[in-house]
Amino acid sequence: MKIVLVSGAVIGSKTVTILNKLKDALQAQSNQVEVVLLDLRQLQMVFSDGRDFREYSGDTLRVATEIMSADALVLGSPVYQAGISGALKNVLDLLPARALADKVTTAVITAGSPRHFLVADYQLKPILNFMKAVPLASSLYVESKDIAGDEIITGEIITRIDRLASDLLLTTETYQAQLQRLEDSLF
Amino acid sequence: MTMADYRIHPENGLEVGIYTLGDRMPDPTTGKISSEKQRIDELVEEATYAEQAGLDYYGLGESHQQYFTNQAHTVILGAIANATQNIKIGSAASIVSTTDPVRLFEDFATLDLLSDGRAEIVGGRASRLGIFDLLGYKYEDYAELFEEKFDLLLQIAANERVTWSGKFRAPLNDIAVYPRPLNGKMPIWRAVGGPAESAIKAGRAGVPMVITTLAGPVSRFKESVDIYRDVLRKNGYDPAEIPVTTAGLFYVAEDMTTALREYYPHVDEGMRLANGYGFDKRAFAAQRDLLQSMNVGDPEAVVEKILYQYEQFGMQRYIAQLDFAGMPHKQVMRQIDYLGEKIVPVVKQYTRAYPKK
Numbered sequence: 001m002k003i004v005l006v007s008g009a010v011i012g013s014k015t016v017t018i019l020n021k022l023k024d025a026l027q028a029q030s031n032q033v034e035v036v037l038l039d040l041r042q043l044q045m046v047f048s049d050g051r052d053f054r055e056y057s058g059d060t061l062r063v064a065t066e067i068m069s070a071d072a073l074v075l076g077s078p079v080y081q082a083g084i085s086g087a088l089k090n091v092l093d094l095l096p097a098r099a100l101a102d103k104v105t106t107a108v109i110t111a112g113s114p115r116h117f118l119v120a121d122y123q124l125k126p127i128l129n130f131m132k133a134v135p136l137a138s139s140l141y142v143e144s145k146d147i148a149g150d151e152i153i154t155g156e157i158i159t160r161i162d163r164l165a166s167d168l169l170l171t172t173e174t175y176q177a178q179l180q181r182l183e184d185s186l187f
Numbered sequence: 188m189t190m191a192d193y194r195i196h197p198e199n200g201l202e203v204g205i206y207t208l209g210d211r212m213p214d215p216t217t218g219k220i221s222s223e224k225q226r227i228d229e230l231v232e233e234a235t236y237a238e239q240a241g242l243d244y245y246g247l248g249e250s251h252q253q254y255f256t257n258q259a260h261t262v263i264l265g266a267i268a269n270a271t272q273n274i275k276i277g278s279a280a281s282i283v284s285t286t287d288p289v290r291l292f293e294d295f296a297t298l299d300l301l302s303d304g305r306a307e308i309v310g311g312r313a314s315r316l317g318i319f320d321l322l323g324y325k326y327e328d329y330a331e332l333f334e335e336k337f338d339l340l341l342q343i344a345a346n347e348r349v350t351w352s353g354k355f356r357a358p359l360n361d362i363a364v365y366p367r368p369l370n371g372k373m374p375i376w377r378a379v380g381g382p383a384e385s386a387i388k389a390g391r392a393g394v395p396m397v398i399t400t401l402a403g404p405v406s407r408f409k410e411s412v413d414i415y416r417d418v419l420r421k422n423g424y425d426p427a428e429i430p431v432t433t434a435g436l437f438y439v440a441e442d443m444t445t446a447l448r449e450y451y452p453h454v455d456e457g458m459r460l461a462n463g464y465g466f467d468k469r470a471f472a473a474q475r476d477l478l479q480s481m482n483v484g485d486p487e488a489v490v491e492k493i494l495y496q497y498e499q500f501g502m503q504r505y506i507a508q509l510d511f512a513g514m515p516h517k518q519v520m521r522q523i524d525y526l527g528e529k530i531v532p533v534v535k536q537y538t539r540a541y542p543k544k
Contacts, residue, residue, distance in 0.1 A: 051316055051326065052462065053463055054463045068463065068464060186447075186471075187475075
């Protein structure tokens with residue numbers, strides 16, 4: 001099983017700090033899982049122009065290809081102007097409309113205050129639904145006060161990261177197994 | 188141009204033909220792939236066999252990427268013109284955006300002479316972008332290139348001498364383009380994908396359209412066909428004089444389950460190579476339904492589907508894509524047998540009784 005984590009910030013470290021912990025948690029809970037963390041700070045991306053994703057090159061091609069081959073996806077984003085980052089939206093724009101079909105998908109949102117608590121549900125999830133993702137009910141919202149440098153200082157957040165990892169593994173494993181059963185019975 | 192100028196006679200029933208994108212992909216069930224030479228020979232043989240089976244039309248696409256063998260589609264069509272006597276031949280589609288319309292017209296007018304008046308052009312915009320890099324065009328000009336060149340192509344077809352100027356080609360000042368088609372007129376169609384956008388453009392220009400209905404509900408494609416005819420009317424054209432072709436995937440076996448089982452690996456792998464992701468197996472299984480456009484199943488089910496589509500679209504020609512994604516030559520020939528023996532006679536019988544104009 002392959003899980004891809006996308007850190008949708010081109011600067012700063014909060015989102016990627018949480019995703020790194022989530023990666024550790026996923027690997028600690030399952031030895032069957034391959035986790036790939038795509039950190040947009042380290043990738044040279046171009047803007048989407050609507051072409052077939054395979055016709056991009058370099059990091060842009062790599063990001064699109066990794067996501068297309070994933071069984072599950074975690075989209076991380078800081079909150080900018082009451083929404084997800086443009087960099088993350090660009091990543092989604094690179095992909096075909098049904099790119100997320102049969103991929104269990106959830107979000108990690110980092111923000112400076114509690115006011116944007118619903119960004120994942122009200123803004124990101126409608127996009128994921130359109131792209132036919134299998135949305136995980138739970139997501140994670142982390143405030144600046146929970147993080148100091150590269151360290152998570154609120155114990156509760158670590159608990160929630162572990163819980164998110166276990167929800168994600170449970171749903172993905174279950175979904176994949178049932179999907180296989182269903183497809184085998186089709187014709 | 189009238190329906191007769193397009194060489195179509197609805198009172199004879201629905202025209203049925205085949206088309207190929209010219210793909211040369213590995214057979215997903217065996218991994219085998221034909222050599223380029225072998226595949227080109229197979230295309231000519233399949234066209235000849237289609238004529239023997241009584242089919243009305245053979246179309247060959249133009250593609251320039253890996254997994255294709257029809258870069259020079261007009262040359263292959265020339266060989267087919269020479270090997271056949273009655274079947275109409277055309278493109279499926281010619282990439283107008285990256286071709287000089289003068290050359291395109293010259294090629295097909297020559298093909299029309301070679302084939303005794305059987306050649307047709309279907310102009311498309313390209314569904315893959317590699318061709319723009321290969322032939323030195325800019326992807327940013329994708330839409331504009333096509334509109335300008337297609338417009339010039341239509342002008343050349345309508346007038347022996349042309350005065351024209353545009354953005355992507357040197358102007359023509361009262362210049363004649365030769366040769367002329369056998370009877371002066373040659374059908375030129377616009378290739379249209381599913382969405383209405385291109386259908387609207389075809390309607391505004393009053394050109395016939397070939398609409399692909401690969402997979403999905405018939406009702407979705409009907410929307411585009413209805414809009415197309417509306418736009419024709421609003422622009423002063425008579426839809427009864429301008430034909431519509433539908434083009435889609437086709438696979439027949441003795442029973443539905445066998446058809447689905449044998450066909451799925453090809454569609455799945457073909458879509459993976461073409462689009463970068465496979466074909467959802469559940470969506471594929473749903474194609475067995477009459478209301479879905481993919482013509483897959485036992486012969487009776489496929490006849491029912493084609494007749495239902497005829498009822499909904501009122502098209503004058505249906506063309507079937509038989510060889511998608513590494514379908515072995517032997518199986519393609521078998522599909523042509525099915526068409527000739529079990530599908531076309533029944534479809535003709537019913538559609539002759541209810542001609543669509």
